[in-house]
Amino acid sequence: MLSPVSVLGQDVARLKELKEIPKKKPFTYGGSLSIGAGSYTTNAATPRGNPYNWFITGSPWMKFYGIQVPFSFTYSETGRSLTHPFRYQFVGVSPYYKWATLHLGYRTLKLGDYTLNGVVFKGAGVELKPGKFRFAAFYGELNPAINPDTLQGDAGVILPSYQRIAYGGKLGIGSSRNYVDFSYFRGKDMPGSLKEVPSFETIRPMDNVSFGPEFKFSFLKHFSLEGNLTLSLLTRNVLNDTLPETEELATVYRFIRVNTSTYGAYAGHIGFSMQYQRWGLGFRVKQVSSDFISLGINPIQDDLREYSMSPNFRMWKGKVSVNGTYGFYTDNLSGKRVSTTVRKIYNTSVNLAYSQRLTASIAYNNFGTTRNNGLIQMNDSIVFSIINQSWQSNVNIGLGPEKKLFFLSLFGMYQQADDQNIFTRAFNNSQIAMAGINGQYEIPSWALNCGAGLSAARFEVANRTNTTYNYQLNLRRSFWKKKLTTGLNSSLTQRFEEQLKQGLVFSSQLNVQALLAKKHRLSLSCRLMRNTTGIVSNAAFNEQRINLLYGLQF
Numbered sequence: 430m431l432s433p434v435s436v437l438g439q440d441v442a443r444l445k446e447l448k449e450i451p452k453k454k455p456f457t458y459g460g461s462l463s464i465g466a467g468s469y470t471t472n473a474a475t476p477r478g479n480p481y482n483w484f485i486t487g488s489p490w491m492k493f494y495g496i497q498v499p500f501s502f503t504y505s506e507t508g509r510s511l512t513h514p515f516r517y518q519f520v521g522v523s524p525y526y527k528w529a530t531l532h533l534g535y536r537t538l539k540l541g542d543y544t545l546n547g548v549v550f551k552g553a554g555v556e557l558k559p560g561k562f563r564f565a566a567f568y569g570e571l572n573p574a575i576n577p578d579t580l581q582g583d584a585g586v587i588l589p590s591y592q593r594i595a596y597g598g599k600l601g602i603g604s605s606r607n608y609v610d611f612s613y614f615r616g617k618d619m620p621g622s623l624k625e626v627p628s629f630e631t632i633r634p635m636d637n638v639s640f641g642p643e644f645k646f647s648f649l650k651h652f653s654l655e656g657n658l659t660l661s662l663l664t665r666n667v668l669n670d671t672l673p674e675t676e677e678l679a680t681v682y683r684f685i686r687v688n689t690s691t692y693g694a695y696a697g698h699i700g701f702s703m704q705y706q707r708w709g710l711g712f713r714v715k716q717v718s719s720d721f722i723s724l725g726i727n728p729i730q731d732d733l734r735e736y737s738m739s740p741n742f743r744m745w746k747g748k749v750s751v752n753g754t755y756g757f758y759t760d761n762l763s764g765k766r767v768s769t770t771v772r773k774i775y776n777t778s779v780n781l782a783y784s785q786r787l788t789a790s791i792a793y794n795n796f797g798t799t800r801n802n803g804l805i806q807m808n809d810s811i812v813f814s815i816i817n818q819s820w821q822s823n824v825n826i827g828l829g830p831e832k833k834l835f836f837l838s839l840f841g842m843y844q845q846a847d848d849q850n851i852f853t854r855a856f857n858n859s860q861i862a863m864a865g866i867n868g869q870y871e872i873p874s875w876a877l878n879c880g881a882g883l884s885a886a887r888f889e890v891a892n893r894t895n896t897t898y899n900y901q902l903n904l905r906r907s908f909w910k911k912k913l914t915t916g917l918n919s920s921l922t923q924r925f926e927e928q929l930k931q932g933l934v935f936s937s938q939l940n941v942q943a944l945l946a947k948k949h950r951l952s953l954s955c956r957l958m959r960n961t962t963g964i965v966s967n968a969a970f971n972e973q974r975i976n977l978l979y980g981l982q983f
Contacts, residue, residue, distance in 0.1 A: 458983075460489030460500075465978040473970035482506055489983075498524035530556040538567050540599045541612035543659035543696045544639045545725035550595060563610065566598035571724065574622035591634045592622035595725060606647040612659075613640040616724035620667060633666040638684045639723040641697070651703050658697035661723050665690040694721035696729070702739075711739040719763035733760040737774075753777040773797045786827030794819045814849035815857060836869040859890040865899075876907035896925045916940040932962040948982040 463486050469478040484505035491498045500522055521534025532538060532554035539546045545567075552569015574592035594617055601610030618634035627633075641659035648654075662685045669688040672678060678687050685691065695718050702711035719732040737756035743749070758772040778792035799814040823840040844861040848854035865884030871877070882901040887894065905916040919937040923930070935958070942952040954976045961969040 455493065457492045458490065460487060460983060462487040462489075462981045462983070463978060465976060467974060467976035469972065469974050471970060471972035473972065477972065478974070479506070498522055528558040528560075532556070532567065536567075536569075538565060540565060540597055540614060540725070541610070541641065541643055541659060542657050542698075543661070543721075543723055543726060543729075544612045544614040544641065545595075545597055545723075547727050548725055561602055561604055563599065563601040563603075563608075566596075568596040569594075571595050571616060574619070576624055577627060588629065589623060589627045589632060591618035591620065591632075593618050593724065597725065601643075603645075606645070606653070608645055610643045611640070612643065614638070614723065614725040618667070626668070634668060635724065636664040636667050636685055637722065637724040638662045639725065640684075651705055653702050653704075654700070656697065656699035658695065658699075659723070660693065660695050661721055662691065662693050663720075663722050663724075664688060665692075692720065694718045694731070696721045696723075696731075707743045709741045713737045713739070716762075719765060730760070732763050732766065733758065734762055748782050750780045750782075751777070752780075771799045787825070789822070789824045791822040792820070794821075816847045816849070817844070818847070819844040832873060834871050836871075838867040838869075840865055840867075856891050859888070861889075862887045867901075876911065878905045879903065894927055895931075898923045912944045914940075914942045932960070934961075935959045950980045952978045952980070954978075 464484075466481070466483040468481055469476070470480070471477070482505070484503065486501075486503040488499070488501045490500065521532070521536045523530055523532050523536060525531070535549055535551050536554060537547065537549055538554050538556070548571060550567060550569035550571050552567060554567030554569070555565065557564040570592065572590050572593040575588070575590040577589045595615060597612065597614035599610055599612040601608055603609055615638050617636045620634045639659055639661040641657065643657040645653060645655035662681065664685060664687070667686070667688070669690050672687045672689065672691075674682050674687075681687055681691070681693075696716070698713060698715035700711060700713035703709060713736075715733075715735040717729065717731045717733050721729070721731045735756060735758045737754060739752070739754050741753070742751040744751075754774065754776040756772075756774040758774070759769065760766065761769040773795075774797075775795040776793070778790060781787075781789040783789075794817075796817040797815070798817075820843045821841070823838065826837045828835045828837065841864040842862070844859075846857060846859045848857035850857075863884065863886040865882060867880065867882040869878070869880040880901075880903040882899075884899045886897045886899075888896075900921045902919045903917070905914070907914045917937070917939055920935070922934045924932045936956065938954060938956040940952065940954045942950060944950050954974075956974040958972050959969075960971075
């Protein structure tokens with residue numbers, strides 16, 4: 430029960446909020462605008478760019494009595510020549526005011542990991558987050574209708590696509606530590622959106638409903654339990670004859686019309702973790718059933734189960750930390766695949782943060798994959814079993830006084846692929862070793878920053894050895910209280926196979942940026958590249974790029 434005092438306090442707060450609205454400016458605006466143009470020249474047989482290019486991009490925003498409406502746009506010489514049937518030139522806005530957000534146009538919205546996530550829709554949506562309550566809903570088009578057209582497309586044929594309409598919502602309560610959400614998604618292809626049924630057997634109008642809970646509970650200060658479970662009902666072809674609504678199918682008919690191509694699948698995960706001041710441990714299990722599909726997410730791998738454990742330790746007042754991930758993966762849970770893949774993962778990293786001037790890290794990764802018998806019996810020559818191991822390390826050291834600071838960075842990496850099959854190891858075994866050193870010198874009083882680097886890499890694959898050397902030099906200095914900044918970046922790369930020189934690439938780029946006024950800037954970049962090869966003499970080429978950019982903040 431709410432006390433009269435608490436109700437009165439809420440009313441007073443709302444009255445103050447309403448009184449502040451007339452004091453605010455009714456309309457304000459701001460944002461940024463960039464206009465650029467460039468040129469490209471080369472003597473290569475196949476140019477890697479257009480001779481001329483230009484673009485206009487901006488991120489303006491408007492505010493009406495505290496309600497902010499952001500926009501963004503990009504327009505260039507390539508924007509008028511997009512030939513892909515799906516429209517990637519998105520226009521949309523998401524105005525918001527405090528805990529309310531409105532989505533209009535081409536937008537994305539996450540309802541759940543396995544219901545709606547990462548898919549663009551054209552329509553309208555809303556998100557409300559007042560206090561501990563959460564609500565979201567949307568309606569729109571996921572795919573436009575594309576009729577078959579044999580006169581366009583890189584392959585001579587553009588695959589048809591049914592118009593896909595979708596809607597859904599999410600309702601939840603809680604905070605970041607404790608919450609329960611329930612999401613629902615419905616996506617359906619419109620059979621009448623195409624002039625004729627496509628001849629491709631794999632393109633049929635589908636209907637899908639996916640829903641499920643997502644939760645997290647934290648308890649006893651150090652423990653938490655989180656999970657997500659989604660059930661998906663999919664009809665692969667709505668043109669098939671509908672099944673009669675029997676007593677067994679009555680529950681399913683509440684969500685989706687059922688025919689001979691309708692089936693159910695699930696996906697989800699659950700995790701448990703404990704975290705103390707100096708150590709922690711987490712466990713996670715994920716499973717996706719065979720043929721799981723939700724039209725609201727990008728395709729994911731199905732018919733699998735994953736187990737993982739993630740310990741962590743902190744020592745020496747937090748200056749040393751150890752993290753690890755150890756897991757086991759297997760697919761073909763249904764037994765319908767030709768083969769079964771098993772993976773084992775071991776990852777460990779140690780990090781040292783002694784001070785701002787001394788940090789170091791080392792990491793070890795072991796990733797083993799084995800493919801065993803499934804529906805067929807595999808002989809020894811095609812059984813797949815390979816172990817990938819890698820070591821990575823780096824050390825960062827800061828030397829000298831603050832006014833003349835020198836940073837030194839050392840890094841190294843070793844990676845090995847070990848094929849356990851004696852019939853294929855000669856082709857799959859490989860080793861990669863890399864090491865390098867970078868130095869950075871800074872003099873703040875001169876506004877000067879210069880750096881240099883050297884690295885070497887050795888690749889051994891299928892009894893062939895390749896070596897690469899790379900040299901870098903960077904200079905940067907500002908003038909007139911940073912109103913003018915200049916920079917020069919150069920690199921040289923040499924390639925060898927065994928002892929034979931294979932090629933050399935030299936590139937250098939000059940950057941100049943000037944602040945013309947408080948909100949205006951002008952930048953110029955000139956890049957030169959020279960590519961030579963020791964194999965084919967006429968494959969050498971030069972190329973030059975010049976770009977000019979004007980930027981405005983308003």
